[in-house]
Each structure stands twice: as structure tokens, then as C-alpha cells.
Amino acid sequence: MTTSRETRDYQAADAAHHIHAFVDQKALNDEGPRVMVRGERLHLWDNDGRRYLDGMSGLWCTNLGYGRKDLNTAASRQLEQLPYYNMFFHTTHPQVIELSELLFSLLPGHYSHAIYTNSGSEANEVLIRTVRRYWQVLGKPEKKIMIGRWNGYHGSTLAATALGGMKFMHEMGGMIPDIAHIDEPYFFAHEGNLTPAEFGLRAAQQLEAKILELGADKVAGFIAEPFQGAGGMIFPPESYWPEIQRICRKYDVLLCADEVIGGFGRTGEWFAHEYFGFEPDTLSIAKGLTSGYIPMGGLILSKKMADVLVEQGGVFAHGLTYSGHPVAAAVAIANLKALRDEGVVTRVKDDIGPYLQQCLREVFGSHPLVGDIQGTGMVAALQLAEDKATRKRFANENDIAWRCRTIGFEEGVIIRSTLGRMIMAPALTASREEIDELVGKTLKAVDRTAQEYGRL
Numbered sequence: 001m002t003t004s005r006e007t008r009d010y011q012a013a014d015a016a017h018h019i020h021a022f023v024d025q026k027a028l029n030d031e032g033p034r035v036m037v038r039g040e041r042l043h044l045w046d047n048d049g050r051r052y053l054d055g056m057s058g059l060w061c062t063n064l065g066y067g068r069k070d071l072n073t074a075a076s077r078q079l080e081q082l083p084y085y086n087m088f089f090h091t092t093h094p095q096v097i098e099l100s101e102l103l104f105s106l107l108p109g110h111y112s113h114a115i116y117t118n119s120g121s122e123a124n125e126v127l128i129r130t131v132r133r134y135w136q137v138l139g140k141p142e143k144k145i146m147i148g149r150w151n152g153y154h155g156s157t158l159a160a161t162a163l164g165g166m167k168f169m170h171e172m173g174g175m176i177p178d179i180a181h182i183d184e185p186y187f188f189a190h191e192g193n194l195t196p197a198e199f200g201l202r203a204a205q206q207l208e209a210k211i212l213e214l215g216a217d218k219v220a221g222f223i224a225e226p227f228q229g230a231g232g233m234i235f236p237p238e239s240y241w242p243e244i245q246r247i248c249r250k251y252d253v254l255l256c257a258d259e260v261i262g263g264f265g266r267t268g269e270w271f272a273h274e275y276f277g278f279e280p281d282t283l284s285i286a287k288g289l290t291s292g293y294i295p296m297g298g299l300i301l302s303k304k305m306a307d308v309l310v311e312q313g314g315v316f317a318h319g320l321t322y323s324g325h326p327v328a329a330a331v332a333i334a335n336l337k338a339l340r341d342e343g344v345v346t347r348v349k350d351d352i353g354p355y356l357q358q359c360l361r362e363v364f365g366s367h368p369l370v371g372d373i374q375g376t377g378m379v380a381a382l383q384l385a386e387d388k389a390t391r392k393r394f395a396n397e398n399d400i401a402w403r404c405r406t407i408g409f410e411e412g413v414i415i416r417s418t419l420g421r422m423i424m425a426p427a428l429t430a431s432r433e434e435i436d437e438l439v440g441k442t443l444k445a446v447d448r449t450a451q452e453y454g455r456l
């Protein structure tokens, strides 16, 4: 399918008007971005009619895939009936109420309240303010430091950048006071002789050391993604989360899970913290809440926290014009109903998720370029490595992985690279044929990369 304008015409206008995310603008303008024009299930078409299997659900968000008529209908009906109203000044509306009833029916029982936003970054902005407010109300205003992790990602606004651990983002002026970081639990990067279990404990115990260094009376909360997404789809060892939870409880530090990527079925559980078996006090959500069809995010609070804020907190001095937007809420309701009623999440756990994981292990388990395979459900990463046995990574792993990603595009598959890791997170609704296409085309890309770098 082609649209009425030439691709190079779009590209010139794009270069004239846009600063793109996380890229050298001049280099991008020289190359010209791909112009995507249509999507159906897991496939995308560009302006020149080339077809791609989207192995990344857009940016980890189109959990139901493209082209869903039910989401489209939900939006258009709501646009006709009430395109906008808000939750300020003593008003509310049915869509946001019904969304919350549905959402809390899917969440574990100890969560009760939501503050909606437009994005994951905003959810984490609100998180910092809410956590600090909680401790203020409890008479501990000095408890305000948030601890995050190096190479964690929590968004791109100022406070979300600071919470995250991407140093190159901090260097662009992205730090605020009262934020600290500990190391990530990236076992493949561990150069010593610890077992994964020992390493996981050691990584978690950095939190205890950091809390003691800063003073438990000053630390408000610890934020982390249950598994790191943008940082490379890194799964922590099994010993990690129980130890983190023990430490947070011991020092009365709130445990804040960033579920922006892990939420809404990606792991085969509704939320990734359920897969890893811990109980956070807050959940930051976005992306899969609406399958990316319309922007919406939010912060979920435990009943324990909400009770303090509601019963003792007085005025909560926060609000966004579009918090709980009725069109976004209508789309979110349709999305959650589809994920639930079509058995999408259950299928990720029992059928299509195991199928993806099994295919990846069969195809890449002894590939000369691949040192490790991580993942569960509909998310996975191939760790490229020079030597699997010693976990030796390539010195130029970034270049190799980026090259693999570029070849992937030539082969008609979209996968993501971070450091030396090839990541995939396809739509949860994928068929077996679509998974076969994803794995088959990824193999072609990895093989061609291995040939170019003399490994095959």
C-alpha cells in the first residue's frame, strides 16, 4: 500500500520539523526514517509497501496487535458521546469508574486506588510526589530519597530520567536531588565466580547497604522494573526479588514496581511482579493498558497507602488535565476485556509464550553468536557473546547488535538491540505462524551478522 506522497518527500518534511528520540539527528536525516503507514495483527507496512513482522509490539505496547476493530469502536463511540471531561473540581465520569472497577478486578486484592496519567514517565513523576506525600502525612517528611538502579529506565521527563539509571540521559541535565542508584542484577555481565543465586543476593544486598549509607529515616522508596526492558530485557536471578522485598520491609522503604513494560500479560501473568513473586506497594503502568492505541498511564496504590492519603492526607495537590480521559478509558476498558475474555493472558502462559521460548532455545541454543537466552511468555532476549562458557562479551557488542537489528529490517523483521542483546516482545495475540516468521527471520539476521563478523 502506498499513500499519496513519496517517501523522500515525507522524509524531507520530517527532517525539517522533528527532533527524534535517542538518535543523532543529522545521521538520521541523512539516512531518512522509515515511514510506517499501516498495521494489521503483527505486521506493519511502510510507505513503499514493504512488510515487516513487528517483533517489538511497537515500543512494547501493542499487546493486542494492530487493527483491532473493538478498540477503534470503543474510541469512536466515546468521541461521539463525551470526548472530554475531567476529574477536577468535584466531577468524574462513568468511563474512568468502569475502567478502575475492571482494572482492580484483575489486580491482586491489596491494591485499591489509581491516579491516571498519559504516559509511563508521568506515572513515575506522580510516583515520586505521592510517595513523598505519604511519608509527610505519616509525620516523616525527611523520608524522601528514592533509590533506583543503574541501567534502569523509568521514562524521559525530568524526574523519571533521574529515577532511571541511564547515565547518558543524566548527562543531558536530567538529575534532581534526593535520588540514588544501586547496580543492576545483570548476571551475564558479572565477571566473578558467583552462581546466579549468589549474584542475585549480592545485587539485592546493595540496596541494604545504600539504605544504611543514606539512613533508613531518609529513604522513601525503591523503584525498579521487575525485569529491565529498555536496559536490555534483563531478567534478575530468582534470589533477587525476595531479598529486595525483605530489605524494603525491614527498613520501611516502599517497594515501587515499574510495570510499564511488564504489565498486562507480557510474562503470562497479568503483572510481572506476580511472575517474580513479590508484592510491591505501588505499580506504574502505561503501554499495554490501552495496547498503545491511545496514550494512557497511571500509578496504582496499595490500600495501605491509599488509606493514609485519603483518611489523613487532606488535599492531594496534584492533577493533570487528561487524567482518566474518557476516550482513553473507553479504549482501556475494551483492551482489558479483550485480554481477559479472549484468554489472551492465559494463552501467553500456557501456549504461545512457551512456544516462543521453546523455538528460541531450539534455534539459538547453540548458535555461535549467542551466549544466553532469557525470557518468559512473550518477551525474550538473545545475549550475543564471544564466549558462552566464560560469559565473555564482545568489546564492540553495541555495533554487532545494531548491525543485526539493521539486517533484521532488511529481512522484514523488527527486533530491538540494547548493548549486546537482541530483544523481542511480540504482540500477545501472535499465532504460531507469526512466531515462526519472527524466529525464522531473526535467525536469518543473526546468521548474516555472524557471517559478517566471522563467527559462522
Ligand code: PXG
Pocket (backbone or CB within 6 Å): 059, 118, 119, 120, 121, 122, 124, 153, 154, 155, 156, 225, 229, 230, 231, 258, 259, 260, 261, 286, 287, 297, 416
Ligand atoms: N517505565 C518503563 C519501564 C518504560 O519502559 C517508561 C516508564 C516511560 O513510559 P513513556 O510512556 O513515558 O514512554 C518506559 C518507556 C525502548 C523503549 O526502546 C522503551 C520505552 C520507551 C521507548 C522506547 O526499549 N519505555
